[in-house]
Amino acid sequence: MKHTISVIVENKPGVLSRVSGLFSRRGFNIESLAVGTTEDPNMSRMTIVVEGDESDLEQITKQLYKLIDTLKVFDLPAEKAIQTELVLAKVAASEKTRAEITQIAEIFRAKIVDVAETSMTLELSGDESKVDGAIKLLTKFGIKELVRTGKIALQRGSAEL
């Protein structure tokens, strides 16, 4: 089962390496990892999607807490969190297909951020099912390049850390 966890760490050099090293060393698989600063410039927030059962999640959480630079770790299940991901997709396009691609972009509220002779680049954001759905529809035109940021998530409601 997939878990989305948020890890608040001190914004210091080497922290990313400590966290990612821990996952590989302990044999946990990272599906995606997104990292950036928070409202407090001294802290970074990592959103990590991992595969594992409940006991794996418990071990991962405890091992993360053992890192001196870790301030807080919490699980963000889909029903309690806003989860989103940003994707850039460069899709093969011709005069014939451009209209259809534009239409798909509109349906998925994607932005067309670049148009060239033989391609269009779409910027798309949303949860996993939306992103996967759009990619599936675009595949038939030929996806030349694709980049995903990895999931970021924030708990719902006015609660703060």
Next chain:
Amino acid sequence: MELTGAQALLESLHNEGVDIIFGYPGGVVLPLYDAMFADKRVKHILVRHEQGAAHAADGYARATGKVGVCLATSGPGATNLTTGIANAHMDSIPMVAITGQVATPLLGRDSFQEADVTGITMPISKHNYLIKKVEDLPRVIKEAFHIARSGRPGPVVIDIPKDIFTTKFDYKYPDKVDIPSYKPRTEGHPKQISMATKAIQAAKKPVIYAGGGVISANAANELKELAEKCNVPVTTTLMGIGAFPETSALSLGMLGMHGTAYANYAVTDCDLLIAIGARFDDRVTGHIAKFAPNAKIIHIDIDPAEIGKNVRVDIPIVGDVKKVLRALIDKVGPKEKHVQWVEQIEEWKRKFPLAYKQEGGIIKPQYVIEQAHELAKDRDTIIVTEVGQNQMWAAMFYKYTKPRTWISSGGLGTMGYGLPAANGAQFGRPDALVIDFAGDGSIQMNIQELTTAVNNRLPIKIFVLNNCFLGMVRQWQELIYDRHYSHTNLCNNPDLVKIADAYGAVGMRVTKPEEVRGAIEKAFAINDRPVLVDFVVAKEENVFPFVPPGQAINEMLID
């Protein structure tokens, strides 16, 4: 006051109460060694290999309970420390390892003697630092010592570029540590403690399984008090040896792969297992699904990540072992003797004692250990070991009664640990009788540290159980690999007596059982230099009991 980084480092070590460091000079630490030339408050011990520095700091820490400090130059100096750092990490030993680094403008350019020390030591240290601004130095040193000794102790590495040592700044040592992300929990949860109390009260066949955490928490007295108040038999791990007096009727000795039969039977049969400062290592549990299969498990540990890591736990208590045990002792009522259970254990002890036969005019290694025990038991003695058969026999046939009298590489199983660790222990406890039980394989792995011992007139006793083999590996080859003695014959080793002599130590060789006692007495009488006694012992003696890998611990080979 204005100091250079090098002076500030020495000042900080002094402020931390460090009186001794083990090190080896080199290019980038020249400014630091130059500062040491003027400031001699912290005694520097020159080793002969950086690995020896790390193990000496580790042995010093285990013998005294203080933080051990070692020092090396960049690149190969630092990488030579790493085995010792990993060793301390696996056994949760408080240590601060200081490494020089190439100057900051040269970092990341594959400079001469550059190695990514923070990268290399990340998985084998509790924490590490690369100092990039001299102003950070006092705070980093303060934090490093705090992290090394608090919570679950461990090694902390501080990597310091050469230009940091030479830069002047306004020095002030912080009097407090504040790391918001590091606040180890020391008080056990009252609800968990009362659940544990009930479980102890209800148990009919309880066993305490005590590990190194009891020793690092200085909780041996509390362990004894709890065990005696509740009449609970106690088995210890290799790391827990000394946490409970083996002379007590409640002692089961060590459990696990080379545990006593009665400890392994008791754990397999118990209805309550109280794990204290132990981590359910594979050498302890054997086949994990068959480990203590009928028991409710209480697990007391300072490290939350140890709870549930290897086995399911019924009553976890996260906290300082000493505090949690004190709370339990206060809460638990006096408990009647579990007559049947104690009787059962007595029967196992009678039926399956630790045994060997001294016969045929050849010295049995166990006999050497027993004789050493006979002659040393009334003295303030610290036993250090190398790794392998020598270590297991020393664990089994010497009777330990006090904490910090057993110093051995547990988790990492580092051959070559014993001699430098014995040096460190002797520096920490100058009046103690320090004996290093060694094998003919492991003694050669850090034999250069004999120089350190000789130069400092350390009266350590090195008792080599020389069986002409890499004994433990040979034992596995005999029992599991059809006696294919592949590359384990060490009969072409050099003459250890001549080696001792060349180093300026006393060397002796003993070949007959009747000479053993006299040689030990003679070795004990030498007080101004190390002694190496080469005991020529039975070549193919095995360590028994032995739980073959993958088996349950009650499925052991007894002899």
